Amino acid sequence: MPDYESYGIMVKEYSENQIAVIGEWIRKNIRPGRLISEYDSCALKQLLEIDTGICLTNDTVKEAMLLAGFRPECSRDENWRFRILLVREINENPNPFFNWLMGAEYADGTPEGDFISDVSHDFRFPVFADHGIIRGYLENEDAYEETLDAFERLWAEYEK
Known part of the structure; x- marks a missing residue:
């Protein structure tokens, strides 16, 4: 189970506009999936940075995914994996x-x-x-x- 208490990075370190852009990117590009995706939190971080230009940490991506309703398969790993599909809107x-x-x-x-x-x-x-x-x-x-x-x-x- 993720330690939700340690999160709150986004609210402290990113502007409202940046948070909205990150959330919108997740909404447009990620769907729930049956299988664990090859795209872990580190890979999603890189895609998000390329697409939005916002420099993120791995923990920020984890938090954004939690806020978007996605739960990790193994939260003890440094790079979380999710049951998601990456799509392009x-x-x-x-x-x-x-x-x-x-x-x-x-x-x-x-x-x-x-x-x-x-x-x-x-x-x-x-x-x-x-x-x-x-x-x-x-x-x-x-x-x-x-x-x-x-x-x-x-x-x-x-x-x-």
Whole structure:
């Protein structure tokens, strides 16, 4: 059983807006599941940080999951595991570029079409981010030059 008394980190260390963003991310991206997810609290922390830009601790993610109604399978472990499914609520995502990208129509097999397909399946893609963060993410992932070029062409088209 988790030690609920040791929590309260979010209220003390994060603004109301940040707490709302964290809660909204969980609401949009996590559903109850039957099986224990491969995404433990540490992995969820990384996804949350990438998507929201809010720097979190593992304990903050644990608290946020508790507040969202998810209980850990083994609370004695440092990284908690939950019975959850990670999903993507693409249509409600607040980033205008990401929304535009998911609605863009490019033929399969083109660099742009391949980029869009890859992004729609990449749960680590920084969906809340701006151009610089997305470009940095792609470079960090050792994206091919063709991928970076496709991203730049798509971004230019988006900004028109």
